[in-house]
Amino acid sequence: xxxxxxxxxxxxxxxxxxxxxxxxxxxxxxxxxxxxxxxxxxxxxxxxxxxxxxxxxxxxxxxxxxxxxxxxxxxxxxxxxxxxxxxxxxxxxxxxxxxxxxxxxxxxxxxxxxxxxxxxxxxxxxxxxxxxxxxxxxxxxxxxxxxxxxxxxxxxxxxxxxxxxxxxxxxxxxxxxxxxxxxxxxxx
Amino acid sequence: xxxxxxxxxxxxxxxxxxxxxxxxxxxxxxxxxxxxxxxxxxxxxxxxxxxxxxxxxxxxxxxxxxxxxxxxxxxxxxxxxxxxxxxxxxxxxxxxxxxxxxxxxxxxxxxxxxxxxxxxxxxxxxxxxxxxxxxxxxxxxxxxxxxxxxxxxxxxxxxxxxxxxxxxxxxxxxxxxxxxxxxxxxxx
Numbered sequence: 001x002x003x004x005x006x007x008x009x010x011x012x013x014x015x016x017x018x019x020x021x022x023x024x025x026x027x028x029x030x031x032x033x034x035x036x037x038x039x040x041x042x043x044x045x046x047x048x049x050x051x052x053x054x055x056x057x058x059x060x061x062x063x064x065x066x067x068x069x070x071x072x073x074x075x076x077x078x079x080x081x082x083x084x085x086x087x088x089x090x091x092x093x094x095x096x097x098x099x100x101x102x103x104x105x106x107x108x109x110x111x112x113x114x115x116x117x118x119x120x121x122x123x124x125x126x127x128x129x130x131x132x133x134x135x136x137x138x139x140x141x142x143x144x145x146x147x148x149x150x151x152x153x154x155x156x157x158x159x160x161x162x163x164x165x166x167x168x169x170x171x172x173x174x175x176x177x178x179x180x181x182x183x184x185x186x187x188x
Numbered sequence: 189x190x191x192x193x194x195x196x197x198x199x200x201x202x203x204x205x206x207x208x209x210x211x212x213x214x215x216x217x218x219x220x221x222x223x224x225x226x227x228x229x230x231x232x233x234x235x236x237x238x239x240x241x242x243x244x245x246x247x248x249x250x251x252x253x254x255x256x257x258x259x260x261x262x263x264x265x266x267x268x269x270x271x272x273x274x275x276x277x278x279x280x281x282x283x284x285x286x287x288x289x290x291x292x293x294x295x296x297x298x299x300x301x302x303x304x305x306x307x308x309x310x311x312x313x314x315x316x317x318x319x320x321x322x323x324x325x326x327x328x329x330x331x332x333x334x335x336x337x338x339x340x341x342x343x344x345x346x347x348x349x350x351x352x353x354x355x356x357x358x359x360x361x362x363x364x365x366x367x368x369x370x371x372x373x374x375x376x
Contacts, residue, residue, distance in 0.1 A: 030218075097291050100289065100291050100353075101288065103285050103288050104353070106356075113355075144367055147360055148360050148364055149367075151361060151364045154347075158350040158351055159342075159344055159345070159350065163346055165288075165291040167291075167294060175339070176339045179336060179337075183367065183370075
């Protein structure tokens with residue numbers, strides 16, 4: 001019965017990813033040792049790395065999972081809503097702090113950078129499609145090229161990730177996101 | 189002749205800071221070991237830690253040096269100009285990648301967070317003063333509270349630091365900063 005087996009594999013994969021997410025959030029990329037990954041998932045290293053090639057593989061799978069979820073929100077409500085969600089539940093995005101820790105690797109390791117970009121391509125595409133629709137509907141400002149608007153929203157998102165990772169996500173950021181949203185909208 | 193001695197101390201201090209900046213940029217916070225700090229400064233650990241209490245002290249002194257420089261630019265040309273400078277010479281701001289690496293410490297270590305905030309208070313004050321002047325001169329939009337505008341510019345700055353740290357500072361960021369600048373300006 002291959003179906004049962006596939007369900008089982010998917011559940012196991014999901015169990016590993018959930019544990020790894022907590023582990024990265026708590027200990028960071030370097031601190032998420034194989035031993036800690038075993039503890040937090042309740043599985044042996046053999047079982048873990050049967051599903052994922054190595055720690056990088058786990059990391060990229062988490063990035064992919066996030067990108068898929070975010071792409072879904074982007075498609076219906078836009079990238080600023082993704083940021084509002086992050087702001088509302090910063091605990092769920094704690095693990096993104098590891099994204100900052102790996103900044104040096106992104107800079108110096110072309111293979112890793114390529115894998116990382118592939119995983120987030122889905123989000124970029126969803127953002128581009130959303131902005132194209134908004135533009136057609138006359139809701140997007142048309143005096144600035146769309147790629148600049150995307151670059152702008154991405155930059156703000158990176159800032160928000162950094163802010164959440166260092167625990168400074170409070171205060172007036174909701175009003176700040178209103179300003180961000182308004183600055184890509186067409187003015188009446 | 190105490191004057192000569194003070195000059196000497198200042199020069200030595202500056203020599204240490206320049207070396208530490210390169211060391212942090214190349215190896216990151218954890219990778220900037222005492223041995224590497226000795227190599228890059230050409231000084232003994234005794235000499236280095238005569239001037240700075242410990243590695244944290246060095247790190248915070250660099251943050252303070254940057255904040256002072258940036259505050260000066262902010263006072264005359266605004267925070268967006270600081271960002272344009274960073275974009276024009278990303279190599280000079282490579283060391284800021286370490287700021288991302290220490291995100292977890294900023295979150296979990298209240299003493300460190302307090303010291304960090306003190307060091308950057310100067311920049312925050314300069315930004316507030318600049319925006320207050322711009323507002324009086326009628327150049328700042330007045331439909332959004334000034335603290336929200338500051339939060340907005342800070343968020344974009346954090347995004348830019350993250351971008352430079354991961355080596356993705358190219359493409360259309362200059363046009364993106366035009367958009368940022370325009371969105372805090374008063375509309376005619």
